Amino acid sequence: MTSLIITQILNGLTIGLIFALVAIGLTIVMGLMEVVNFAHGSFYMFGGYITFFVFSAVGSFWLGLVVAPVACAILGLGLYYAIIRPLRKRHPLEPLVALVGVAMICRQLIRNIWGAEPKLLPIPFGRVQVSLAGAEFTYPIYFFVVMGVGVAALLALYLLFRKSDVGIRCLAAIQDRDTAMSMGVNVDRIGSLMLVIVMGVAGLAGGLVGPIFSVYPTMGLELIGLLFVIAIVGGLGSIGGAVIAGVTIAMTKSISSIFVSGNISDILAYCVLLAILLIRPRGIMGLATVME
Amino acid sequence: MSDYLLQLEDVHTYIGMAHILRGLSLALRPGEAVALLGRNGEGKTPTIKTIMSLLPPRRGTVLFQGENIAGAPTHQVASKGICVVPKGRHIFPALTVMEHLRVPVVNKKYRREDMLKQVFAIFPELAERKNQPARSLSGGQQQMLVIARALMTKPRLLLLDEPMEGLAPVAVKRVIESMKAVKEEGITVFFASASCERALAVAGRVYIIEKGRIVYEGSSPELMAAPEVQQKYLGVRE
Numbered sequence: 001m002t003s004l005i006i007t008q009i010l011n012g013l014t015i016g017l018i019f020a021l022v023a024i025g026l027t028i029v030m031g032l033m034e035v036v037n038f039a040h041g042s043f044y045m046f047g048g049y050i051t052f053f054v055f056s057a058v059g060s061f062w063l064g065l066v067v068a069p070v071a072c073a074i075l076g077l078g079l080y081y082a083i084i085r086p087l088r089k090r091h092p093l094e095p096l097v098a099l100v101g102v103a104m105i106c107r108q109l110i111r112n113i114w115g116a117e118p119k120l121l122p123i124p125f126g127r128v129q130v131s132l133a134g135a136e137f138t139y140p141i142y143f144f145v146v147m148g149v150g151v152a153a154l155l156a157l158y159l160l161f162r163k164s165d166v167g168i169r170c171l172a173a174i175q176d177r178d179t180a181m182s183m184g185v186n187v188d189r190i191g192s193l194m195l196v197i198v199m200g201v202a203g204l205a206g207g208l209v210g211p212i213f214s215v216y217p218t219m220g221l222e223l224i225g226l227l228f229v230i231a232i233v234g235g236l237g238s239i240g241g242a243v244i245a246g247v248t249i250a251m252t253k254s255i256s257s258i259f260v261s262g263n264i265s266d267i268l269a270y271c272v273l274l275a276i277l278l279i280r281p282r283g284i285m286g287l288a289t290v291m292e
Numbered sequence: 293m294s295d296y297l298l299q300l301e302d303v304h305t306y307i308g309m310a311h312i313l314r315g316l317s318l319a320l321r322p323g324e325a326v327a328l329l330g331r332n333g334e335g336k337t338p339t340i341k342t343i344m345s346l347l348p349p350r351r352g353t354v355l356f357q358g359e360n361i362a363g364a365p366t367h368q369v370a371s372k373g374i375c376v377v378p379k380g381r382h383i384f385p386a387l388t389v390m391e392h393l394r395v396p397v398v399n400k401k402y403r404r405e406d407m408l409k410q411v412f413a414i415f416p417e418l419a420e421r422k423n424q425p426a427r428s429l430s431g432g433q434q435q436m437l438v439i440a441r442a443l444m445t446k447p448r449l450l451l452l453d454e455p456m457e458g459l460a461p462v463a464v465k466r467v468i469e470s471m472k473a474v475k476e477e478g479i480t481v482f483f484a485s486a487s488c489e490r491a492l493a494v495a496g497r498v499y500i501i502e503k504g505r506i507v508y509e510g511s512s513p514e515l516m517a518a519p520e521v522q523q524k525y526l527g528v529r530e
């Protein structure tokens with residue numbers, strides 16, 4: 001029993017870090033551009049399929065994991081200039097409808113190329129013997145690798161937003177766009193850079209989960225609802241909040257799934273997030289305390 | 293080129309459908325401190341936002357150093373040498389004092405380290421609180437911070453929208469001192485105020501705005517000697 005609980009905690013942490021990485025991108029884009037990016041999950045899906053494509057073409061999963069974020073970053077720049085920038089000042093429904101359209105097109109495109117059935121990437125590395133809190137069990141090494149990459153990516157984002165001028169200016173623009181512009185900040189250019197970064201991160205996350213969940217055309221659309229919940233519960237524009245909310249939801253799901261069926265554990269996880277939202281209507285962090 | 297640093301000519305600005313500035317004209321000479329007086333709702337904030345291009349005018353020209361900047365992107369207006377202390381301060385609540393001072397884009401001719409030294413010399417209270425979150429500062433300290441933030445761009449023209457409003461008397465005194473210090477640096481100061489008495493402590497010249505037009509222009513001593521003008525445009529309405 002102990003080993004099962006520990007295993008599920010490790011699983012929750014791994015998946016939670018992935019959720020958080022993707023949700024941070026969503027929260028930054030919403031905060032900075034005031035656009036609801038329904039197509040965010042599509043880039044996560046692209047990341048998964050690009051990794052799968054590279055793996056099936058040249059046989060290297062790791063090369064796929066490098067190509068996926070680069071390709072998604074370039075596609076993100078395209079999305080910024082084609083849709084987000086031209087439509088963001090219009091009625092909020094216009095960019096939303098356009099981005100829903102992009103998400104649908106992406107899913108259909110992938111389905112036409114690779115079909116609807118999931119493609120499982122082989123899990124790299126074997127399992128390792130773990131002894132923790134008196135329990136003995138084996139655990140896939142790859143999950144530890146994902147945790148490591150996830151933590152490294154979060155650390156990189158932390159350094160970007162707290163230690164670099166462009167990151168600090170981005171946070172300032174999220175909190176008060178007009179005032180940031182009045183200080184000479186070119187918010188448009190920061191927007192394009194942020195799209196490159198967050199879509200690259202989403203692509204990386206999509207590639208990383210390939211061996212865990214497999215990749216399939218609806219993987220992005222399935223995730224988007226959860227991403228919005230994480231972004232809102234974390235507090236719009238808050239990175240720390242997204243991490244806490246992402247790990248909380250994944251942890252609740254994986255631990256409760258020991259005791260109840262998968263569907264019920266999903267419901268439980270959303271209930272926990274709703275409870276947080278009732279206690280803190282503006283999210284864990286609220287907009288006032290971005291990045292803390 | 294004219295003698296003016298900034299010149300607004302027959303400016304018309306709309307907020308949505310509402311015609312707010314209705315043919316406003318004014319001009320500032322380099323190095324002077326000028327107040328824009330008027331009751332609430334007469335168009336002071338729209339004037340400041342129009343200059344900053346946050347509310348681009350539909351008609352008219354905004355000449356800065358002889359160049360028409362009407363409708364230019366706001367960050368370019370800032371890079372040409374105009375900065376603003378917005379009404380209600382507008383701190384970035386989640387950023388520290390030091391992070392606030394890293395937001396402004398410093399003109400390439402200057403080094404940020406030098407600019408920091410300059411603003412900390414004017415505002416020693418900020419140097420002591422570099423790593424404090426801005427929202428934990430007092431109202432007066434926050435006002436110092438947003439003036440310092442604007443100065444980091446090394447502007448030629450500093451706009452301030454009701455900089456003394458809602459502050460304790462000691463803080464008002466500090467704001468007045470720091471505005472005078474800014475003027476001493478050779479920076480042109482243009483500020484909106486609803487209080488004639490406080491504005492005259494800083495300004496050498498005043499404009500009065502009513503319904504989106506300038507209705508009075510004069511030196512501070514002239515306005516001081518004209519209580520009937522003060523009553524007509526700034527006093528409590530009968």
Ligand SMILES: Nc1ncnc2c1ncn2[C@@H]1O[C@H](COP(=O)(O)OP(=O)(O)O)[C@@H](O)[C@H]1O
Nearest residue numbers: 307308310312330331332333334335336337338
């Ligand atoms: N969002 C808005 N939509 C329409 N009219 C507005 C808006 N904001 C301000 N106004 C109008 O603009 C005029 C100037 O208001 P305000 O900016 O408060 O002036 P001041 O700074 O002199 O107090 C007022 O007539 C006000 O009703």
Ligand SMILES: [Mg+2]
Nearest residue numbers: 336337338379
């Ligand atoms: Mg005002």
